[in-house]
Amino acid sequence: MKYKIFSKGQVSVETLLAIIMVFVLLIVVFLQNYTVSYSNETLMDIYTKKGECLRFAFAISKAYIEGAGTSISYDLKENTEILKQEKFVKIGEDYCRFLAIPSQSYSLSPSTYIIRNNNGLIEISSS
C-alpha cells in the first residue's frame, strides 16, 4: 500500500512539473500574442490617421499647385483641423504640412468636402 502511494507520487511530480511548464509557456505565448495583437491595433490606428493626414494635406497642396479654379472632392474619414498660420493638417496627434494658403482655419468632421482654389486661396466647403 505504501509503495503504491509512493509510485503514484513520483508520476504526479513529473506530470505536475510538465503541466506547470506547459502553463508557464502558454502564459508566455499568450502575453506575447496579446502584445502583438495590441501593437497590431495600435499600428493600424497610427497608420490610418497618419495616412489620412498625409492624403488630405496632399489634396490641399494639389488644389493650390494646379492653380486658380481647381476643385478637388475629398472624402474625409477622421476629425480634422486645418491650421491656417502653421499650414498644418492636424489629425489626432499627427501634423502634416501642406503647401497652400487657406482662407481660414477649419475644424472638420468626417464627411465629403470640396477643396477649392479661389485665386490662390484655398477654401473648403461641404459638398
Place this chain on the structure above:
Amino acid sequence: MNFCLSISSHSKGQVSSIDILVSTIIFILIFISLRGVWLENISEAENGFYFSELQLKSETALDSLVKTEGYPSDWSISNVELIGLAEKPLVLSETKVSNLVLMDYNTAKDLLGLGSYDFKFDIISENPVNNVSVGKTLDANVFVYSVKRTVVYKGGFADVTFKVFAK
C-alpha cells in the same frame, strides 16, 4: 507486485513528460517562426508607408516649386510664406531661383514641407553656365526619392531634379 506497479507507473510518467516537452518545444519553434514572419511583414509595411510619404512630399514640393509663383507672388527672402519659382507653370523666374539659392537651407526645407527629410534641388540647363544647385550633398547609404521635370529657364530648356532623402 507493488514494486512492479511502481516501476510501470514511473516509466509511463517519464514518457508522458518527454512527449509534452517535445510537443511544447515544436509548438514554440513554430510560434517563434510565425512571429518572425509577422514582424518582418510589419517592417515591410512601415517601409512602404515611409516610401509613400517620401514620394508624396517630393512630388508636392517640386510641383510647388516649378508650377507656382509662391506666396506672395513677388516674394523675397524676408517675406516668403510659400516658395514657388515659376513666372508661369514650368517657366522659372531667375530672381526667384536666385532667392532660393540665397535662402537658409533649413528655412527652405521647412517651407517646402519636408519635415525631417533633406533635399537637393538641381537645375541642369542646356548651357552649363546656368546650372544651379541648392541643398545638401547626398551621403552614402541614404534612401533617396528623386523627381524630375523639364522647365524653361533663362530662355532654354532645363531639367530640374529634386531629390529627397532620409537616413
